[in-house]
Amino acid sequence: MFSLRVNRFSQINVRTNRCSLPVRLIGRTVRAMPHASELAVYDGQQEIARMND
Structure with missing residues (x-):
């Protein structure tokens, strides 16, 4: 996990x-x-984006 x-x-x-x-x-x-083929981005507890490779 990264904080950016x-x-x-x-x-x-x-x-x-x-x-x-x-x-x-x-x-x-x-x-x-x-993750292996995607990236999930969160603002606090809320998922704000999910990108696939």
Whole structure:
């Protein structure tokens, strides 16, 4: 699990992947949980994004 800050472009970088998130999260810290073929991103307890490879 990674704790990452959403940058001014509304993105996070996880390993070699860049993921876009909602603009309202700019400046916030989110948790990213990489799995074998997907990435889940959480703001607190709420899942805000799920990306597949």
